[in-house]
Amino acid sequence: MYPYVILDVFTDTPLEGNPLAVFPRAEDIPGERLQAIAREMNLSETVFVLPPEGEGHARVRIFTPAVELPFAGHPTLGTAYHIADRDGLDRVVLETGSGAVAVEFERADGRLASGRMRQPIPTWEPYERADEILAALGVETSELPVELYVNGPRFVYVALESEERVAALAPDLAALAAHGTVGVVCFAGAGTRWKCRVFSPGAGIAEDPATGSAAGPFAVHLARHGRIAHGEEIRIAQGAEIGRPSTLYARALGEGDRIDAVEVAGSAVLVARGEFLA
Structure with missing residues (x-):
């Protein structure tokens, strides 16, 4: 036992x-x-x-x-x-x-x-199959570059125009699963308050209620693209659409593309x- x-x-x-x-x-x-x-x-x-x-x-x-x-x-x-x-x-x-x-x-x-x-501090690069991700999500574009972050797991990030658009997503999970174990993080928000949904069907998780390994790179992504200041802590709401509301906190310390530390709480x-x- x-x-x-x-x-x-x-x-x-x-x-x-x-x-x-x-x-x-x-x-x-x-x-x-x-x-x-x-x-x-x-x-x-x-x-x-x-x-x-x-x-x-x-x-x-x-x-x-x-x-x-x-x-x-x-x-x-x-x-x-x-x-x-x-x-x-x-x-x-x-x-x-x-x-x-x-x-x-x-x-x-x-x-x-x-x-x-x-x-762990993630690495990042443009995601070459971004158009396929957007099509599987049923959206036309991302407000920030669709980039792949790796800190052990792999995640791509898609910025949408509103929290309501994030909540309304009904992705083609089979099409997302064709990207293997890459998780797809869809988000919207401003300042220190953000909403996320994370889909990882290729890893056996249709939708994740709270994804700590994605929260750290998410803070990096926002800081690199000027949506938050380096060192600024964000509050992430996730999981409400599947009945598991979750709250995560994250921040990325550094300057520009230099990341000195990533913290999630x-x-x-x-x-x-x-x-x-x-």
Whole structure:
């Protein structure tokens, strides 16, 4: 039997945010079974926690129902939250496939409140199949260049004219899946308030309730194109259209195309415990 917990991430309200399964003692689970277990859990991500190989508190392997990811945001934040809550820590370092990621927590009345992770700095380039993405979304153009960002996962960003247009999207998921594991981030907003929807059908996630690994590059994208100032923290609303409202915070520090640090923050809440029997 393998114990697991389920947390809702990027929310402090149970049954909202992005659900996450964490297997906190996964060293006894055969490696060839991890993908099948993640498919059985059928959440956007499942995390298997292993003993550290370096100076981190733990090593993690992260799976969607279809693929393993080197890094993902809500699994990192949620797993760090569970370890911090269990062990009474204010800082947790997780060893991911994209390197060590530190998460620092604030407390309110002695309890964990929000956590802030320092993410891998992404690379970016123009996306050569941008016209196909726009056609699959049913939109004619993007207000900013459609660019591909990589910080482990891969995301392209499409800027729309209004939050209402983002909410009304009904994309051709089969056409988006033809782009493999590339996630598509559609957004609108201004100043520090933004709305996003994220579609990743090629990774087994039709629509994601909260995408921490996309939030960091999103702040980079906005800063690079002058929509926000470097170092300015944005609030991202995501997930309402699928009944899982989520709130993420992100900022990119640097100047121009030089990015010195990327930070993403949010809350989490434990909602369930169980045992996997198979």
